[in-house]
Amino acid sequence: MHSTREEVDLRLQIATRTTGAEGVAVLELRDPTGEDLPMWEPGAHIDLALGTDLVRQYSLCGDPAQRDVWRIAVLREPDGRGGSQHVHETLDPGATVDVRGPRNHFSLRPSLRYVFLAGGIGITPILPMVAAAEAAGADWQLHYGGRSRKSMAFLGELEAKTGNRVSLHPQDEVGLLDLSGILGTPRPDTLVYVCGPEPLLKAVEQQCEGWPDGSLHLERFSPKEFDAPVRADSFDVELAASGLTLTIPPHRSILRVAEEAGVPVVYSCEEGTCGTCETKVLSGQVDHRDSLLNPDEQAANDAIFICVSRAACSRLVIDL
Structure with a gap:
């Protein structure tokens, strides 16, 4: 299981809103009562x-040490599904919003060296990682790409970093990130962290195929594409904590069938990207169809994201 802290439900207030870059709103959220987050x-x-x-x-x-405020940055996506439009149009200072979390499926593991890569708004989870790596005395470098400088958020913060550890790659000035130059030589003492659009993630995955297992860590904004499920027919899922056994037909998710059976399920994205519905696997083999677990974590077969993943066997037992 990935998330190490208990999630909480909060109603927070927008304390400040600034423009981080072209089309990027930077929001600071606080507890209206002044409590630490x-x-x-x-x-x-x-x-x-x-x-x-x-x-x-x-x-x-x-900054994780700043307990009175949480900061997020939201890119306005006119062709998106409506979330970023809502943020940009309604979340002004003083407005309140319901929040759940925090949740972490992209945690920074200890290492002597790091290579961080960010594309566009993918810089957001990388920013505190860079600060943590620096505080730990690790050797690190950041390569940050975007369409243009005016579209790249937090440039001021990054340019204040000492030395030449931060490399900016505005596409209209220097083209795409030179991944073969950055990642061409595998380094056994280095972890690679990347966040950004799918083409960047796929290219980094290909470039890191020769790196040691466990070197690459990435976070996706949208779900990966998958082939057909391992099983084309129905399978049974035993919900150990609920005392129920459910039959999951093709084209129905474990999550939805469980919910219809009256089992309380916490979920959010239903795409296998947010991690909310992570559930412990007690027995059986999982057909992993999420965009979160790496190959080693999939092989462990101890967790399933029930919004998208299925059984690779006739009967699966989970802790639900």
Whole structure:
């Protein structure tokens, strides 16, 4: 299981709103009563409930030591599904929003060296990672790409970093990130962290195929594409904590069938990207169809995201 802290439901107030870059709103959220917010670690994100069936995830990009405020940055996506539009049009200072979290499936592991890569708004989870790596005395470098400088958020903060550890790659000036130059030589003492659009993630995955297992860590904004499920027919799922056994037909999720059976289920994205519905596996083999677990974590077969993943066997037992 990935998330190490208990999630909480909060109603927070927008304390400040600034422009981080072209089309990017930077929001600071506070508890209206002045209470400290829950602790979090680099890589964590929170859910914002923006309306009926409109829940979106945003990475925390501030300072984990600053307990009175959470900072997020939201890119306005006119062709998106409505979440970023809602944030940009309604969440002004003084407004309140329901929040759940924090949740972390992209945690920073200890290492002597790091290579961080960010594309566009993917800089948000990377920012606190860079600060943590620096505080730990690790050797690190950041390569940050975007369409243009005016579209790249937090440039001022990054340019204040000492030395030449931060490399900016505005596409209109220097083209795409030179991944073969950055990642061409595998390094056994180095971890690679990347967040950004899917083409960047796929390219980094290909470039890191020769790196040691466990070197690459990435976070996706949208779900991966998958082939057909391992099983084309129905399978049974025993919900050990509920004392129920359910039959999951093709084209129905474990989550939805369990919910219809009256089992309380906490979920958010239903795409296998947010991690809310992570459930412990007690026995059976999982057909992993999420965009969170790496190959080693999938092989452990101890967790399933029931919104998208299925059984690779006739009967699966989970802790639900």
